[in-house]
Amino acid sequence: MRVSATVRKVEREMSEFILNLSCPDRPGIVASVSNELYQRGFNIRESHQFGDLEAERFFMRVAVESAASFVSLDTFNESFGATAQAFNMTWRVHDKSIKPRVLLMVSKFDHCLVDLLYRSEIGSLEMDVIGVVSNHEDARERVETSGIPFYYWPVSPETKGANEAKLNALIASEHIELIVLARYMQILSPEFAAQYPDRIINIHHSFLPSFKGAVPYSRAFERGVKMIGATAHFVTGDLDEGPIITQGVADIKHDMNVSDLIDVGRDVERRTLAQAIRLYTQRRILTNGIKTVVFQ
Amino acid sequence: MRVSATVRKVEREMSEFILNLSCPDRPGIVASVSNELYQRGFNIRESHQFGDLEAERFFMRVAVESAASFVSLDTFNESFGATAQAFNMTWRVHDKSIKPRVLLMVSKFDHCLVDLLYRSEIGSLEMDVIGVVSNHEDARERVETSGIPFYYWPVSPETKGANEAKLNALIASEHIELIVLARYMQILSPEFAAQYPDRIINIHHSFLPSFKGAVPYSRAFERGVKMIGATAHFVTGDLDEGPIITQGVADIKHDMNVSDLIDVGRDVERRTLAQAIRLYTQRRILTNGIKTVVFQ
């Protein structure tokens, strides 16, 4: 159950955690997990699961609240460790009261940036935007007006390595959890991407795998497609091939030129990226090889 | 996880059940249910839950398979009874290998009927169509060609009571579980409807609560709306007020007249009704007062 902001405030004396896990599929996982949680005084508010028959792998998301009193994340981590080990789980638990710390990266087109900042501000997306990195100056005023640090880091073939070093430093010092490429038009190196698996979300302005690579709207226009799309995906070293989180589309007509496609595309992009980030902040995405499991 | 037809055949030596339950919300339900299932040798393949904070009521759907050997539905019912009683559950368990027995009712417009028969035939909807009742002769040939009994029962104000008595008899003798009003244009009496709670699905040809009652397309045309819709809902004694299962919409334009709306509406109706029946046959719908909980 999605609990609204209002309701949640009242419940803050309790702990609320979201547990994500995956492990080799075998009988008894759900019983063990729910038992363990019940024994530790947790009430299960939501639970989703999925068994990949081909990969023989089991995925689960459980949202719990401490029924009686406050429990710290560390305590939870400790207590759950034994169960996790018994099933050879990949797992992580999140405190619902702590918003993910997010770094936004953008180039010239700022429609996704503006949308994400607004959604963050009004609480529609529960994240803390720690900073905005751009290879252009354009967005500075808008970002700084929101009280968010703006880093203007231009990129050239020569400075690319140094730029990624600065990014690494910023991510480390600011404890950034998630990096969002909100129409950041520079390609990050495979080495950089490999450092942050499932932690970089990109919005590609096409309905992947159609129109991988550059200038997808021009290519969509030339091919005469009747719908354009956008794809939010995790970034891996393999360009435009990372696990897809969500996709969106819009109808187009023969009388639209490339500029019109770009205009229509802006709406699809910002909507699709915001949806991906909502799913991320609600801890609904688990990766499964080159795919994602999305619990909605 | 939806398991495909092919995969399911291989698994038929095992029992596969779907358990639907609701009860007053309190800690420990999930743990108790999953424990009970694990102890009895069942593996949980899918599980969904929802806690209605206002109604303080908990809803759950669990799909299980017997891990080792065949278990009968009766055995399952017996073994689960104690847990169910302890939590004051309203519950029902379904054997996945047994398709629901369905009675279709139709008047003159047969687009939903034709679609449902085809989907049933190719296995896209897993139901057994036991018969078709109509107050017109029109659909007889189409139905009988499919090898399904056709009951032509005309309705007038005088024969309405007798007609419902015949329906009751047919439902009883043929062990009908679900009655589908696939554009059946006669109003069933509140007394009749009350006998089959959550067992009669109707497709209303509007986006309820807009345009309740008769001739919704004409009224949509007159009002100049830009979208029309269809609503699949459970039938209660209160006309067009039963719990909504799913809704669909389509765009319309100023140059469409009432006939065009009817034509566009056919697609929305058949799609929306088929989706409602799919949800029903997969045991994904639980009613919650005048609403539904739909686990997708």
Place this chain on the structure above:
Amino acid sequence: MRVSATVRKVEREMSEFILNLSCPDRPGIVASVSNELYQRGFNIRESHQFGDLEAERFFMRVAVESAASFVSLDTFNESFGATAQAFNMTWRVHDKSIKPRVLLMVSKFDHCLVDLLYRSEIGSLEMDVIGVVSNHEDARERVETSGIPFYYWPVSPETKGANEAKLNALIASEHIELIVLARYMQILSPEFAAQYPDRIINIHHSFLPSFKGAVPYSRAFERGVKMIGATAHFVTGDLDEGPIITQGVADIKHDMNVSDLIDVGRDVERRTLAQAIRLYTQRRILTNGIKTVVFQ
């Protein structure tokens, strides 16, 4: 054909007009209009028409450019007057190079306002926002940062008349063409609305005619609908009954509470209102009694 911003600049030495007209239907209208335009040296770039068979009324939108040299709007008006009179037309011609002057009105929820200001700023909506009127102070900073005058005019039952007098004065002095109620939660008097036929656009946060009036999301939640919507319409003296321009919908699920509906609704509202204003600025909307003709 929608002509992109880039292309249009090149063509600016020419005049580009959009002609909207309606008249009693009879043979020869298209021939007369296109002949007249051709004789006066205009090239037809787009043309849409619609004949309402019931109302026996004809509607037309023609986009033209002067083939050879600049023609003023006044010249065009003069030259077209005879044709218009001959067919008893209601008509208006718009210079494409002149953006409509728009007044935005808003209360506390600013998601539509923020979206419209951004779209206006980047040229995605071609309008000049002349000012923003609000009965709350909340939006002041955001509006004034964009360099747009902000009028804080609180409304009480006692001041309502005076408030509308101030509005009238502002609309007159600033030559406002279009008034947009971007979630303005005060009801304008029928007398006020009657002064500006087809010049006030409201976004109602429901799929009209469902949930007319107040708190539609609460009522949608209580009814248990599976989709919510938004409706952009012209304002008349008859509350929520004005001609509908466009409508949008979004799916909702049983686990969403009223706050969630409001959050999902924001996206539908801003998208639907922006689309209505785009149609308006492109002169694609003609009213037809209590309906609209929308040429897309």
Place this chain on the structure above:
Amino acid sequence: MRVSATVRKVEREMSEFILNLSCPDRPGIVASVSNELYQRGFNIRESHQFGDLEAERFFMRVAVESAASFVSLDTFNESFGATAQAFNMTWRVHDKSIKPRVLLMVSKFDHCLVDLLYRSEIGSLEMDVIGVVSNHEDARERVETSGIPFYYWPVSPETKGANEAKLNALIASEHIELIVLARYMQILSPEFAAQYPDRIINIHHSFLPSFKGAVPYSRAFERGVKMIGATAHFVTGDLDEGPIITQGVADIKHDMNVSDLIDVGRDVERRTLAQAIRLYTQRRILTNGIKTVVFQ
């Protein structure tokens, strides 16, 4: 304006034609065409146009009715020839009272076939299905029950040439205008396709240009996309590269396997193909190189 079946019957004493044309763009086309039509006693009921700025080509669709008395198609053709020649038009005029003669081709999956036959039967698609060709026997009973000839022509590498010769003969002898590949899983030779430009419509079961070629649902599953689609396009010698007419999509989830995708895909395919054929029968599609102009 789309005129409903009922209305149209009343108007049958008049002639109703649809004129499709394209030509190099230059001033005066609309004026000349509408004048010519007016002079010949025709009333314009609908008119759409599009100027492709890049190709400098003009496209137009005009629906007319004879205002006073019946005019034959031959008479119309003769009278319009001079105007057409003056503007170097590619053009064709269609009598609205004559339905296109259509040949359906199908392999094993019959969901599109069944849908098209039903829509044709109830008048939702205005076409005459002259015959069904299949390389399998499966659909025979269903087709013959509808009173339509069924041609079982199995195809092997050796018989492919002979098969296409038979097709040519059938198309010629039965005066087939349109060939619809309703999930026909054999590839027609480029030589065959070249004989029928803009007269063969195929439904490809992917969102082209994603997943060109074989087994698109398996490839969509493996890639982990979140939406699948279908594409209706004209067939050219270049496989899956013909002009796109319309596209459709549907959401998919991580718990769907290839069978589920195929099931969901059926709905998208039949809806998309039916829409393409509706556009064709209403003479709304004009090709523009490797694209289409679709007047809606």
